[in-house]
Structure formats: structure tokens, C-alpha cells
Amino acid sequence: MKKKKIIFAGTNKLSAEHLNQLIIKKFNIISIITKLDNKIRNKNIFSEVKKIAIQNKIEFIQPKSLNSKKIYQYIKNIKPHIMIVVSYGLIIPKKIINLFPLGCINVHTSLLPKLRGPSPIQYTILQGIKKTGITIIEINEKIDSGYILYKKSIIIKKNETYITLLKKLSILGKKSLIKCLKKIFLKKIIKIPQNEKKVTYTNKIKKKNGLINWHSNAKNIEKQIRAFILWPGSFFFIKKIMIKIWKAKIVKSSKKNIPGTILKANKNGIFISTKKNILKIKKLQISGKKKNNVSQIINSYKKLFKIGKILN
Structure with a gap:
């Protein structure tokens, strides 16, 4: 056989x-x-x-x-x-x-x-x-x-x-x-x-698909992070610096903030508003650096994640 x-x-x-x-x-x-x-x-x-x-x-x-x-x-x-x-x-x-x-x-x-x-x-x-x-x-x-x-x-x-x-x-x-x-x-x-x-269909994943749209809800963004973790990654930019998210969590909130607003940035995570609920970033990678837990790098990058800043 x-x-x-x-x-x-x-x-x-x-x-x-x-x-x-x-x-x-x-x-x-x-x-x-x-x-x-x-x-x-x-x-x-x-x-x-x-x-x-x-x-x-x-x-x-x-x-x-x-x-x-x-x-x-x-x-x-x-x-x-x-x-x-x-x-x-x-x-x-x-x-x-x-x-x-x-x-x-x-x-x-x-x-x-x-x-x-x-x-x-x-x-x-x-x-x-x-x-x-x-x-x-x-x-x-x-x-x-x-x-x-x-x-x-x-x-x-x-x-x-x-x-x-x-x-x-x-x-x-x-x-x-x-x-x-x-x-x-x-x-x-x-x-x-x-x-x-x-029948349903899928498309080829492209690099541009990894760019986070903060006007989406936190649930969809968190799923995107898990789906694109190997490639192309899920990323956003601050001052033209690319930041890739490796792990995040959904935080429920009834408050209405402008999507993409950095609400908090401390050892517990970086909290960013979305269309619905908040995305809490737990692990990230700044361009040119190794991926790391937010708790281990936040003190060195507090100026980058300025509270109140609105991400595109």
C-alpha cells in the first residue's frame, strides 16, 4: 500500500x-x-x-x-x-x-x-x-x-x-x-x-491589514492581534515609530472617548479607547527593539505613551 x-x-x-x-x-x-x-x-x-x-x-x-x-x-x-x-x-x-x-x-x-x-x-x-x-x-x-x-x-x-x-x-x-x-x-x-x-471565502493577508483601526471595537482589534500574531502583526504608529501589539485584553467601559485616545499608561498596561470598550495592551514591541511586557518597559517610554494623545 x-x-x-x-x-x-x-x-x-x-x-x-x-x-x-x-x-x-x-x-x-x-x-x-x-x-x-x-x-x-x-x-x-x-x-x-x-x-x-x-x-x-x-x-x-x-x-x-x-x-x-x-x-x-x-x-x-x-x-x-x-x-x-x-x-x-x-x-x-x-x-x-x-x-x-x-x-x-x-x-x-x-x-x-x-x-x-x-x-x-x-x-x-x-x-x-x-x-x-x-x-x-x-x-x-x-x-x-x-x-x-x-x-x-x-x-x-x-x-x-x-x-x-x-x-x-x-x-x-x-x-x-x-x-x-x-x-x-x-x-x-x-x-x-x-x-x-x-461557501465562504478568505483573502490573502497583506502587510497593510495589520494596521489597527481604533474606530473598530476592542473585541475586533483583540481578535486581529491574535490572528495576525505571526504575520503581518497588528501595529500602530506614534511619531512615525511603529509599535506592534503582541498581547492585549478587552476592558469593558460605558464611557465614550474619542477612539484611539491613550487613557492610561502604567505597569498594568497601556489603555486605549476604541469605538466600543477599551483595549489594554499587555505586551508590545517598539520598532527596532525586542518584544516585552508593558510592565517591564513603561518607565523608559512614558513620554511616548502620553496620556490624552489620540492615535490615528
């Missing part, structure tokens, strides 16, 4: 953890597809998946696109049975999908059909959803719309961040992928169509 020939496509840490699990379980990975290297200061930065490919001496390719004749012929020549995609980032053309007798499958970090698209974990937190999970689908030419092959859910804790939820979904995803593959190889899989009436 494990000798079925597999091509794996992925890029980031989530992808790498799934690939590692397949290698540990001795599945037959014959080729890996990952993104092009990032170049920083004339140095090539490898993806997490490429590092694993090199460590395990598995053949890999890094195409700009999967639409070329060269890529089509490469895949056709090695005669794989199935393709596994985890956070790869490029569209798989129909002509490529058709090369796999057991199909192409994708591990998606939401309960499809809800939250299709590139940012399901962030949107799960932003929308205050209380249950999420892993959905493994059969890939077709439309994004995240194929038949559901396997689905497993988990409950989300109140203060879940992108980092903690990613870890939980990675563990769940690895277990789910192994179970799903076994069912596929034994031809015991049941394909369930997605309910198109329940």
Missing part, C-alpha cells in the same frame, strides 16, 4: 510537517514540488519543504508555474499514482491533475465549504468561529471546491492565536492525511460534494 508513488507539493512549515510525517511513516515520496527560493541580500533562502527534500535525498523541482510542457512531461514520465498538496500556493492545472490515477488531494485548514482560499486560520480567529478543523479534498480546477474525502473538527479556545491554532491543526492534519491515504489506497474512500450554498 505504501509503495504507491507520491508527488508532494508544498512550501511552508505546515507543509514540511506533513511531508515529514509521510517520510516517517515510510510512504513512497518520489518527487517534491516547492516554490522558488527567496533571495535576501544575494542569498538564496530555501523553503522548509526544500530543506527536507535535500536532507532525505528526495528529487525536487521548483517551477514558476505548473502550466509548462516540461513540467507536464516530467510528471508523466515518473508515473506517479497520487499528488498531495499542502499549502503550496500555485494552481494545479487540469491536465496535471489528470496524470494521477488516484487523483490530487489537498489538506485544507478549515471545515469546507467554509473559508475557502489562502487564509483560513486567520479568518477563523477574526470571525470568532468556535469550531474549525481539517478538510482533505480532491483537487479540481476550481479553488478548494473539490469533493470532500475526509473531515475532522476541533473546538477553538477563547484566547487562541494563529500560532497555537496552526500547531493544533498541523497535528490533526498529519493524522488525518495518513488515515485518508490508507482509505484511498484501499479504495474505501467516500466522496462527498461540497454544499455551494454554505
Whole structure:
């Protein structure tokens, strides 16, 4: 069963953890597809998946696109049975999908059909959803719309961040992928169509999405901080200095202040008014400095957080 020939496509840490699990379980990975290297200061930065490919001496390719004749012929020549995609980032053309007798499958970090698209974990937190999970689908030419092959859910804790939820979904995803593959190889899989009436979408998160809007309410801002904790972060500016919030708490208040007003700044936190309620900042990072608890740095930066100042 494990000798079925597999091509794996992925890029980031989530992808790498799934690939590692397949290698540990001795599945037959014959080729890996990952993104092009990032170049920083004339140095090539490898993806997490490429590092694993090199460590395990598995053949890999890094195409700009999967639409070329060269890529089509490469895949056709090695005669794989199935393709596994985890956070790869490029569209798989129909002509490529058709090369796999057991199909192409994708591990998606939401309960499809809800939250299709590139940012399901962030949107799960932003929308205050209380249950999420892993959905493994059969890939077709439309994004995240194929038949559901396997689905497993988990409950989300109140203060879940992108980092903690990613870890939980990675563990769940690895277990789910192994179970799903076994069912596929034994031809015991049941394909369930997605309910198109329940479809929702996510967008790619951009740097500008991290800028805090103080005219939003404290609840939404606090969710944004947890959702964007890894990237792009949630930040605001004082005197052109960027300040990133790492941890905050909602303080209920019936008083009406201009949104963005610094109400208090002491060892207990920095209190800033919003459209509804107050955001109490507990941990932050001033540009060029390390992140720290407010209690440990407030004495050095009292002039920066001047009481009564209104943030844009």
C-alpha cells in the first residue's frame, strides 16, 4: 500500500510537517514540488519543504508555474499514482491533475465549504468561529471546491492565536492525511460534494491589514492581534515609530472617548479607547527593539505613551 508513488507539493512549515510525517511513516515520496527560493541580500533562502527534500535525498523541482510542457512531461514520465498538496500556493492545472490515477488531494485548514482560499486560520480567529478543523479534498480546477474525502473538527479556545491554532491543526492534519491515504489506497474512500450554498471565502493577508483601526471595537482589534500574531502583526504608529501589539485584553467601559485616545499608561498596561470598550495592551514591541511586557518597559517610554494623545 505504501509503495504507491507520491508527488508532494508544498512550501511552508505546515507543509514540511506533513511531508515529514509521510517520510516517517515510510510512504513512497518520489518527487517534491516547492516554490522558488527567496533571495535576501544575494542569498538564496530555501523553503522548509526544500530543506527536507535535500536532507532525505528526495528529487525536487521548483517551477514558476505548473502550466509548462516540461513540467507536464516530467510528471508523466515518473508515473506517479497520487499528488498531495499542502499549502503550496500555485494552481494545479487540469491536465496535471489528470496524470494521477488516484487523483490530487489537498489538506485544507478549515471545515469546507467554509473559508475557502489562502487564509483560513486567520479568518477563523477574526470571525470568532468556535469550531474549525481539517478538510482533505480532491483537487479540481476550481479553488478548494473539490469533493470532500475526509473531515475532522476541533473546538477553538477563547484566547487562541494563529500560532497555537496552526500547531493544533498541523497535528490533526498529519493524522488525518495518513488515515485518508490508507482509505484511498484501499479504495474505501467516500466522496462527498461540497454544499455551494454554505461557501465562504478568505483573502490573502497583506502587510497593510495589520494596521489597527481604533474606530473598530476592542473585541475586533483583540481578535486581529491574535490572528495576525505571526504575520503581518497588528501595529500602530506614534511619531512615525511603529509599535506592534503582541498581547492585549478587552476592558469593558460605558464611557465614550474619542477612539484611539491613550487613557492610561502604567505597569498594568497601556489603555486605549476604541469605538466600543477599551483595549489594554499587555505586551508590545517598539520598532527596532525586542518584544516585552508593558510592565517591564513603561518607565523608559512614558513620554511616548502620553496620556490624552489620540492615535490615528
